[in-house]
Ligand SMILES: Nc1nc2c(ncn2[C@@H]2O[C@H](COP(=O)(O)OP(=O)(O)OP(=O)(O)O)[C@@H](O)[C@H]2O)c(=O)[nH]1
């Protein structure tokens with residue numbers, strides 16, 4: 001079971017991207033995907049909420065499931081591994097989570113299950129549409145900086161809403177913080193970057209080698 005977190009500040013597009021990616025991965029690559037979100041109510045899918053091993057779970061497209069994070073991420077991952085046996089788990093941490101701390105929590109789960117758990121790259125969404133507004137606030141700016149610093153892949157999100165100049169500006173900001181992360185461009189609305197993201201999610205093992213920009 002491979003576990004990947006898709007972090008990013010509040011409203012950066014995490015849930016939208018998780019749903020899009022999981023439905024493609026299950027349909028095209030026939031993999032079992034489980035999403036772990038904070039609030040199952042945020043997932044705009046008309047499905048009944050059931051309870052499995054104390055977790056709130058919804059069945060979503062293509063045999064994928066979505067579950068609400070319980071009090072412990074590690075415990076939720078162990079339950080998923082034991083009950084659902086997904087190939088891939090995509091985690092949406094809260095918008096103010098620090099990816100390195102989430103990584104520690106994922107690592108803890110490996111102690112309590114016989115399932116093999118592999119930790120994938122840290123993907124951080126960077127909201128191209130709201131970047132100026134977000135960076136203006138010092139606290140928010142600090143969170144975003146820490147997230148970008150911890151990222152293996154920074155995905156500039158909502159590129160359909162901005163022009164090329166704005167995207168380049170985001171790329172420079174990201175490179176100023178993290179010189180090694182792979183930077184990609186994403187739009188759920190238009191589909192930009194989705195194939196690349198899926199390739200990264202399915203890549204076996206470690207961290208993709210980055211450095212396409214700058
Ligand atoms: N135009 C456009 N809108 C997007 C895109 N991705 C997400 N959105 C919109 O951005 C808003 C926030 O998206 P979510 O997917 O809920 O973002 P989130 O990061 O999960 O938000 P929180 O869980 O509240 O932190 C929604 O209104 C989405 O429809 C995109 O690529 N393009």
Ligand SMILES: [Mg+2]
Nearest residue numbers: 014015042092
């Ligand atoms: Mg969300």
